[in-house]
Amino acid sequence: MKLIMLGAPGAGKGTQAQILSDKYGIPTISTGAIIRGAIKNETPTGKAAKIYIDRGELVPDDVVIDIIKERLDEDDCKNGFILDGFPRTITQAKALDAMGVEIDKVLDIEVDDGLIIERLSGRRECSSCGATYHIKNNPSQKGEDCERCGAKLVSRADDNPETIKSRLDVYHSQTEPLIAFYKEKGNLAEVSGEGTVEQISEIALKALEA
Numbered sequence: 001m002k003l004i005m006l007g008a009p010g011a012g013k014g015t016q017a018q019i020l021s022d023k024y025g026i027p028t029i030s031t032g033a034i035i036r037g038a039i040k041n042e043t044p045t046g047k048a049a050k051i052y053i054d055r056g057e058l059v060p061d062d063v064v065i066d067i068i069k070e071r072l073d074e075d076d077c078k079n080g081f082i083l084d085g086f087p088r089t090i091t092q093a094k095a096l097d098a099m100g101v102e103i104d105k106v107l108d109i110e111v112d113d114g115l116i117i118e119r120l121s122g123r124r125e126c127s128s129c130g131a132t133y134h135i136k137n138n139p140s141q142k143g144e145d146c147e148r149c150g151a152k153l154v155s156r157a158d159d160n161p162e163t164i165k166s167r168l169d170v171y172h173s174q175t176e177p178l179i180a181f182y183k184e185k186g187n188l189a190e191v192s193g194e195g196t197v198e199q200i201s202e203i204a205l206k207a208l209e210a
């Protein structure tokens with residue numbers, strides 16, 4: 001199973017990817033998480049990417065495409081994977097095609113901008129394993145610690161009102177055109193991302209297995 005999660009920041013891609021990843025036993029590959037790791041480790045890629053992430057802009061295509069190429073070459077991707085946050089531009093989608101990657105389904109999670117803002121402001125992320133939570137809609141059973149690994153939960157630096165606005169603008173102008181791109185290929189499954197985590201995952205699973 002090779003899946004792409006599409007949708008605005010905060011649509012629930014990461015949360016649903018986590019559930020699907022557990023169900024199918026395949027890894028989730030989040031370019032955002034890889035880039036945040038590179039920034040934390042102060043690698044050359046991390047240093048170059050930080051300026052874009054901080055402004056809520058996209059990291060240049062060539063940088064992200066190289067990251068994905070390297071990651072998809074790893075052994076754990078042999079039986080499938082879930083791409084969370086890649087591709088985000090038509091150029092990236094075409095690069096994926098050029099790598100010979102055949103995607104089974106593209107799950108597009110649709111959420112209104114107003115709800116996105118509320119979700120991102122309440123989002124928390126594990127500082128160690130990257131699992132995501134929401135203070136109201138999807139709280140950790142361990143309070144301020146991660147249910148999975150016990151590390152501290154934190155707010156992402158780019159989940160502040162100003163950066164959220166530019167990330168949404170970037171989504172509408174650069175990423176949304178991918179919906180038509182994959183619709184034309186015939187492997188798009190559209191689901192509403194407005195509801196509880198459980199409701200959405202039930203609808204998502206039905207859409208994927210249809």
Ligand code: AMP
Binds near residue numbers: 035084089167
């Ligand atoms: P995410 O964790 O998916 O919300 O990504 C956080 C940030 O990482 C984005 O706002 C971008 O700056 C950068 N990023 C993640 N994935 C990509 C991508 N596929 N193309 C360009 N920039 C990306």
